[in-house]
Amino acid sequence: MESSVRDRRVAPVVDEAVIGLARQTVAEVDELAAVIERVVVRETDGGVRNLSVEVGRSGVLLRGHCETYYCKQLAQQAAMAVPGGSRLTNLIEVH
Numbered sequence: 001m002e003s004s005v006r007d008r009r010v011a012p013v014v015d016e017a018v019i020g021l022a023r024q025t026v027a028e029v030d031e032l033a034a035v036i037e038r039v040v041v042r043e044t045d046g047g048v049r050n051l052s053v054e055v056g057r058s059g060v061l062l063r064g065h066c067e068t069y070y071c072k073q074l075a076q077q078a079a080m081a082v083p084g085g086s087r088l089t090n091l092i093e094v095h
Helices: 002-007 017-024 026-043 069-081
Strands: 049-056 058-064 088-094
Touching: 026 049, 026 058, 026 069, 058 069, 069 088
Parallel strands: 058 088
Antiparallel strands: 049 058
């Protein structure tokens, strides 16, 4: 019985969004970050100060400051609506 447990192989869980980001070129990643930044600025009416959008293997990272949690949520929803922006970490601080 022990040998059958050792011989079992478990298929790794693969996130297609991460694979897609890993296959993008630097120019594509930069363009995605720029598009997300423009969309967030537009949808929040510039409400996020010092907005920074980083795109990497693990997804999209938003940083910045805003005055309300509503603005933070708008930024998150806007970024997630962009194709490629669905895997998101929102580190925007509310002050």
